[in-house]
Amino acid sequence: MKNSVAIVGAGTAGLIAANRLRKLGVETTVYDQKPRPGFPVRASGILSINGLGTLGVDYKKAMTNTLNGAKLHIGKETIEIRAKKPIAYVLERFELNQLLQEASELAGAEVKVGAQVDGKTLDRLSEKNIIVGADGAVSTVARHFKFPPIEKHILTFRAEYDYSVEDSGMVELFFDKDVTPGFFGWISPNSKDIAEIGIGIDSAFGNSRASFEKFKKIPAIKQIVENGKLITDGASIIPVGMREHFVKDNEEVLLVGDAAGQVKPTTGGGIIFGGNGAVYAANAIHRHIEGGAKLSEYERIWRKEFQKEVRLHSFFYDLYSSMDKKKLEQVARMIKLMRLESFLGKYGDMDRPSLVIKRFFLRGLAK
Numbered sequence: 001m002k003n004s005v006a007i008v009g010a011g012t013a014g015l016i017a018a019n020r021l022r023k024l025g026v027e028t029t030v031y032d033q034k035p036r037p038g039f040p041v042r043a044s045g046i047l048s049i050n051g052l053g054t055l056g057v058d059y060k061k062a063m064t065n066t067l068n069g070a071k072l073h074i075g076k077e078t079i080e081i082r083a084k085k086p087i088a089y090v091l092e093r094f095e096l097n098q099l100l101q102e103a104s105e106l107a108g109a110e111v112k113v114g115a116q117v118d119g120k121t122l123d124r125l126s127e128k129n130i131i132v133g134a135d136g137a138v139s140t141v142a143r144h145f146k147f148p149p150i151e152k153h154i155l156t157f158r159a160e161y162d163y164s165v166e167d168s169g170m171v172e173l174f175f176d177k178d179v180t181p182g183f184f185g186w187i188s189p190n191s192k193d194i195a196e197i198g199i200g201i202d203s204a205f206g207n208s209r210a211s212f213e214k215f216k217k218i219p220a221i222k223q224i225v226e227n228g229k230l231i232t233d234g235a236s237i238i239p240v241g242m243r244e245h246f247v248k249d250n251e252e253v254l255l256v257g258d259a260a261g262q263v264k265p266t267t268g269g270g271i272i273f274g275g276n277g278a279v280y281a282a283n284a285i286h287r288h289i290e291g292g293a294k295l296s297e298y299e300r301i302w303r304k305e306f307q308k309e310v311r312l313h314s315f316f317y318d319l320y321s322s323m324d325k326k327k328l329e330q331v332a333r334m335i336k337l338m339r340l341e342s343f344l345g346k347y348g349d350m351d352r353p354s355l356v357i358k359r360f361f362l363r364g365l366a367k
């Protein structure tokens with residue numbers, strides 16, 4: 001039996017897996033095609049405080065802001081969901097990556113940078129190693145080992161500006177189907193003096209750069225672009241919809257993170273679900289090496305914990321996608337009429353819609 005692991009991808013998922021594997025005493029090498037994995041930063045870093053607590057990661061040095069809620073702009077309506085206490089942190093993604101890399105190396109993992117892994121390399125590595133594909137939304141490992149496809153991709157474009165927004169505790173989301181079909185736009189106060197603006201669109205609707213140019217014409221965005229200084233920008237991709245399966249027992253190959261589609265379809269957030277995937281995968285590999293347990297135990301445990309949440313996120317995503325502008329505005333008015341803003345401020349959960357639904361009904365029953 002193979003007793004060492006080759007991880008393809010030194011993003012958050014790959015590095016969390018490496019760290020955990022080394023702590024369990026498993027020989028681990030990580031390969032990343034980039035000379036500086038995680039750089040340039042092409043994604044945001046808004047993470048629920050509850051979710052971060054489940055990863056066992058020391059992220060404090062990467063924290064740049066604390067968030068209390070979100071303002072949702074839907075046509076002429078604005079919904080404000082504000083919690084009394086902080087619900088999320090913004091982390092600087094490259095800094096987080098570096099912290100994770102340092103921790104993995106300290107634990108004894110070898111991280112090989114500038115090392116692109118192709119099909120030939122995978123054939124060679126898989127002779128002696130269990131393979132973990134942590135290589136992101138367009139996974140070479142998934143393609144090479146013929147895993148089922150990811151349903152859909154969201155194309156994104158984001159830019160950071162040297163700019164202080166008025167309320168640095170709130171992220172703003174813009175739902176306008178003409179500008180960002182199939183997703184939304186955002187302003188994220190990444191720190192007190194840095195505002196990130198960004199958009200996503202369903203890949204069926206064209207080009208994220210063109211949508212971003214449209215987005216820049218919205219008055220609140222225009223103000224940032226005209227008064228702030230551009231620091232960095234770039235395009236990326238978000239996978240939406242889990243793969244039908246993400247472990248192959250016979251070939252000893254596992255996928256984690258974006259490569260597996262462990263992403264919330266409503267927001268594109270993947271660090272909490274994918275990070276947990278990495279931890280569960282590492283535990284299963286350890287049990288496999290030590291006692292012959294099946295690697296697919298990882299998939300069973302992950303699905304038990306997160307599948308219903310991903311399905312609920314998908315349900316809300318599909319509902320949103322099916323509504324036209326007028327319907328969306330009506331829903332926003334309804335939310336206000338039912339005073340759901342304060343309910344969500346008090347009982348909302350960024351990761352787990354099932355908890356919000358439970359709390360909604362329990363509160364109703366309690367009245």
Ligand SMILES: Cc1cc2nc3c(=O)[nH]c(=O)nc-3n(C[C@H](O)[C@H](O)[C@H](O)COP(=O)(O)OP(=O)(O)OC[C@H]3O[C@@H](n4cnc5c(N)ncnc54)[C@H](O)[C@@H]3O)c2cc1C
Nearest residue numbers: 009011012013033043044046117135136257258269270271
């Ligand atoms: C615009 C945007 C905003 C986002 N905002 C948030 C957010 O606020 N909160 C949140 O939780 N998530 C967010 N996400 C999602 C989050 O970034 C991803 O879920 C997360 O980065 C996935 O981590 P990963 O390790 O699975 O993959 P990645 O971060 O994509 O890492 C994959 C690594 O594999 C390497 N690699 C790929 N192919 C190969 C190969 N063939 N050989 C060697 N190396 C390879 C790459 O260089 C890369 O370093 C956002 C994404 C985008 C695009």
